[in-house]
Amino acid sequence: MDSELAVDAVGVTKTFGSLCAVDDVTVKVEAGEVYGVLGPNGAGKTTFLRMLFGLVRPDSGTIRIFDRSWAADGVATLDGVAGFIESPAFYPYLTGRQNLEGLGLLDGGVRRDRVDEILELVDLTDRAGDAVGGYSYGMRQRLGVAASLIREPRLLVLDEPANGLDPAGIRDMRALVRRLAARGLTVLLSSHHMDEVEEICDNVTIMRQGGVAFHGAIAELRAMAPDPGYALSTTADDRALEIAAATPGIAAVHGPGTGLVVTGPAHEVSSYVSALVRAEVRLLAFTPTRTPLEQLFFMLTDTDPQEAEAA
Amino acid sequence: MSATDVLTGRPTAAGPTTRRRPGLGSALRWESRKLRAQLRVKALLGGAVLVPIAVVVVMHSQPRPPKDTLFGRFALDNGFAMALLVLGFAVQWVLPLLTSIVAGNIFASEDQHGTWKTVLTRSTSRATLFWAKTVVSVAFALVALALLAASTVTASLLIVGRQPLTGLSGQTIHAQRALELVVASWATMALPMVGFTCLALLFSVWSRNVAVGIAAPVVIGLVMQLVGALGGIESLRPFLLTTPFEAWHGLLAEPRFTGPLLDSVVTSAGWSVVCLAAAFLILRRRDITGG
Numbered sequence: 001m002d003s004e005l006a007v008d009a010v011g012v013t014k015t016f017g018s019l020c021a022v023d024d025v026t027v028k029v030e031a032g033e034v035y036g037v038l039g040p041n042g043a044g045k046t047t048f049l050r051m052l053f054g055l056v057r058p059d060s061g062t063i064r065i066f067d068r069s070w071a072a073d074g075v076a077t078l079d080g081v082a083g084f085i086e087s088p089a090f091y092p093y094l095t096g097r098q099n100l101e102g103l104g105l106l107d108g109g110v111r112r113d114r115v116d117e118i119l120e121l122v123d124l125t126d127r128a129g130d131a132v133g134g135y136s137y138g139m140r141q142r143l144g145v146a147a148s149l150i151r152e153p154r155l156l157v158l159d160e161p162a163n164g165l166d167p168a169g170i171r172d173m174r175a176l177v178r179r180l181a182a183r184g185l186t187v188l189l190s191s192h193h194m195d196e197v198e199e200i201c202d203n204v205t206i207m208r209q210g211g212v213a214f215h216g217a218i219a220e221l222r223a224m225a226p227d228p229g230y231a232l233s234t235t236a237d238d239r240a241l242e243i244a245a246a247t248p249g250i251a252a253v254h255g256p257g258t259g260l261v262v263t264g265p266a267h268e269v270s271s272y273v274s275a276l277v278r279a280e281v282r283l284l285a286f287t288p289t290r291t292p293l294e295q296l297f298f299m300l301t302d303t304d305p306q307e308a309e310a311a
Numbered sequence: 312m313s314a315t316d317v318l319t320g321r322p323t324a325a326g327p328t329t330r331r332r333p334g335l336g337s338a339l340r341w342e343s344r345k346l347r348a349q350l351r352v353k354a355l356l357g358g359a360v361l362v363p364i365a366v367v368v369v370m371h372s373q374p375r376p377p378k379d380t381l382f383g384r385f386a387l388d389n390g391f392a393m394a395l396l397v398l399g400f401a402v403q404w405v406l407p408l409l410t411s412i413v414a415g416n417i418f419a420s421e422d423q424h425g426t427w428k429t430v431l432t433r434s435t436s437r438a439t440l441f442w443a444k445t446v447v448s449v450a451f452a453l454v455a456l457a458l459l460a461a462s463t464v465t466a467s468l469l470i471v472g473r474q475p476l477t478g479l480s481g482q483t484i485h486a487q488r489a490l491e492l493v494v495a496s497w498a499t500m501a502l503p504m505v506g507f508t509c510l511a512l513l514f515s516v517w518s519r520n521v522a523v524g525i526a527a528p529v530v531i532g533l534v535m536q537l538v539g540a541l542g543g544i545e546s547l548r549p550f551l552l553t554t555p556f557e558a559w560h561g562l563l564a565e566p567r568f569t570g571p572l573l574d575s576v577v578t579s580a581g582w583s584v585v586c587l588a589a590a591f592l593i594l595r596r597r598d599i600t601g602g
Contacts, residue, residue, distance in 0.1 A: 055599035089425035106433035
């Protein structure tokens with residue numbers, strides 16, 4: 001028997017005027033998994049998530065959430081679903097607590113002690129009595145998570161949850177998502193950061209210009225990834241280029257600024273560095289450029305999806 | 312793996328939720344709570360109480376009465392005439408503005424704050440939210456009108472006096488009867504006030520812009536008054552939303568005539584139904600892409 005699908009979107013298309021924002025997208029998210037929707041800005045991720053929430057109506061295709069659809073079940077489709085689209089928005093003249101209690105009313109009521117517990121979980125207890133208009137971006141982001149959790153969701157949809165956060169905020173947000181996923185919550189998150197999706201997600205759909213450039217497991221994506229690249233700076237770049245040409249599996253070119261960019265399998269790169277040392281070419285800098293998955297992401301999203309599939 | 316609540320660790324509902332589905336009452340509580348928290352609403356209600364007092368005091372201190380306005384000739388000597396003079400002034404733009412500041416803002420402010428996506432991703436439907444906002448806006452309009460009327464009549468009677476009123480046909484109306492008619496005259500404002508509320512709601516939904524939602528009904532009201540004052544448009548006048556604002560004149564004539572009041576019901580109801588239907592359809596069919 002198939003696993004229960006939290007999200008079953010098939011052939012979803014949405015056009016705004018002459019712009020096709022989402023083009024025949026199929027996404028299936030199994031209950032309990034952490035699923036990533038990845039793509040550059042304008043790829044159609046947010047429009048797709050808006051359609052899940054019923055904020056935008058698809059022109060064609062079907063969307064079922066825990067086997068419910070907007071056409072048949074109306075707002076009951078969102079039972080067990082929570083999250084936020086882009087940056088969470090609240091009423092600036094109300095306090096954080098008033099916002100949560102008010103939104104709880106729209107869910108059929110929420111106990112005051114649960115609001116307290118959720119505020120504690122997202123570390124907003126001290127500022128709960130302050131008007132949201134004075135909150136920082138990161139605090140609003142955390143209040144957005146709190147507003148989602150008071151619905152006791154089974155599916156949490158987060159649109160670029162780390163957007164605008166400082167490094168500590170990003171770390172905390174990712175840790176929170178992992179903690180929620182460990183509780184068995186299904187998480188569907190969108191991002192334009194490959195490392196975020198790679199770190200958190202089990203499966204991924206990569207979108208490009210409204211269409212799907214890739215969908216599958218992160219492990220599959222890793223297998224498709226190209227060799228890693230390194231920025232190299234030496235005391236004799238021309239000599240380093242000659243040595244690279246003589247080393248099997250290594251390709252080196254002049255970088256965009258000074259120095260070289262070297263690509264190749266990890267063990268060949270290691271041999272190449274040894275050869276440089278033996279030739280008394282001194283290394284001034286040696287740093288990875290992009291991770292292989294990042295390189296793959298740019299390949300998939302900068303080229304035609306069909307060409308990427310063929311590759 | 313079944314999902315568990317993030318706080319309690321209890322399994323969350325696997326199928327349809329067991330939580331009580333929120334109805335119109337919950338949405339009404341939410342909308343009225345938001346309204347009560349807004350400074351502008353407190354200021355408007357405070358103004359509806361205080362401004363008429365100031366107006367009556369200033370008018371009463373004038374050396375000459377405004378003879379060219381309805382009941383102006385008697386306003387400095389008669390509290391009932393003063394209350395009716397203020398009413399004649401209020402219908403020009405004060406009443407449409409008073410209701411538009413809330414109704415013209417109530418939908419558009421969700422666009423302004425980007426909160427449509429916040430409220431429409433809960434368990435309350437668009438239709439429920441629409442009716443909650445409509446009911447709260449109409450309730451505010453009626454409360455504001457009641458405060459304005461009560462403050463005007465009370466201030467007029469206390470400052471100017473309770474002498475018998477001279478009616479529009481020159482008849483003398485005793486104080487008790489005059490009070491009833493003045494209160495009834497103010498009460499007839501309720502229907503066109505609801506009509507202007509619905510017009511403001513329509514502009515609020517359609518324009519998604521707070522300024523348009525507030526200003527457009529006031530401007531339309533002024534244009535309608537201008538059109539209504541023109542000659543040769545007798546067939547058009549009953550359809551103007553400002554015409555019901557004059558329906559109270561019949562109450563102060565001898566013999567009394569109530570035909571305009573019945574027309575007022577039809578005109579106000581017609582505008583209200585058409586505006587609400589259009590606003591509902593626009594909101595229902597709209598894609599929420601902003602915010």
